[in-house]
Amino acid sequence: MSEIATNDSLQIATFGSGCFWCTEAVFQQVDGVAKVESGYSGGKVKNPTYREVCSGLTGHAEVIQLTYDPAKVSFEELLEIFWGTHDPTTLNRQGADEGTQYRSVIFYHNAEQKKLSEEYKKKLDASGAFNNPIVTEITPFTNFYKAEDYHQNYYNLNGSAPYCSFVIKPKMDKFKKVFADKLKK
Template sequence: MKHGVLILFQLAGLSACAQHDNLPQSKTFQKMNGQKSEVTAHLDTATFGAGCYWCTEAQFQQLKGVISVESGFSGGHVKNPSYKEVCNGTTGHAEVCNIVYDPSIISYDEMLAAFWTTHDPTQLNRQGNDVGTQYRSSIFYHSALQKAKAEEYKKKLNDEKVFDKPVVTEIVPFTVFYKAEDYHQDYYNANGDAPYCSFVIRPKVEKFQKVFKDKLKSTK
């Protein structure tokens, strides 16, 4: 995550988002986004890797039914890794968000629709200028049902050729989540005027809000 890069490079990194303009028109996307929430008395968790976790966190925080979003690391072999270690690309971890949500308000299908809208899932081990396995597109499933839904929709997205290139999102079992350092948490809300937030995260959040305008938390 080259958060210190020049603004020109930051702006160039936004180009990947344009590939999602056709996603809401996809039949598969519409099916995901239209699935009714389950009536349940418990909360559930989704763990997604979609490049920079600052961006992913800021987008999922907008959705009704999302209780909390924590940025951290998963999928690697190093215990309790630091951000610096993960940035070296040697831990095997991906930057992820651990998202607790209420299935009676938002379904896992809708969470998947949001996930595939937050980033470019056709880029292998990178998102824009963020390059490395730590930025890979990943779904860490917590149940057999989550696995089945993720695999089903990934196949349909590819069969329907929603993107110009195949979706390369890895779908793997969740094992452990390591929370990132405190300054990474709620980053966009705490640092909205920082260049990376203004030029990279904000446009993604604004686009996300347009796509999911009927599923956003009230700002009143």
């Protein structure tokens, strides 16, 4: 299990919103995010491999765990980016990626993250921001297993790969337009 050493000013958030390559690429660009790791959370198998998680039998979701400075980016702003960069209304699916490992999920690390996540989800549902109800799970954090090294920093290292060109790049272009004020300078 991966433990991230933080000083008093840094906090941790864990989000699943489909393929972790996409989610990692987005949050790496956010001002105030110091570190992003791709991995697995929420399952029952210790130290799962990518192949095991992809089977859908371990119970894990593909997630990113990020370390952030709340003086630069609040948890509420991270939630805004989380919900604004994937479809939280599709159960166990994002685009062509299908299975419980691609579910929309927030693994909260404390009571404040739980409260803020639940309030934001309720507000989004009430606003009609999405045509269908939000199915994002909000569940307590229990574990995080860092994915294999070849999954880390994937988009930055493999930007010309077909999946990156056709799936991640358009998402990144949209993200940079919508959240321009949140980008690292």
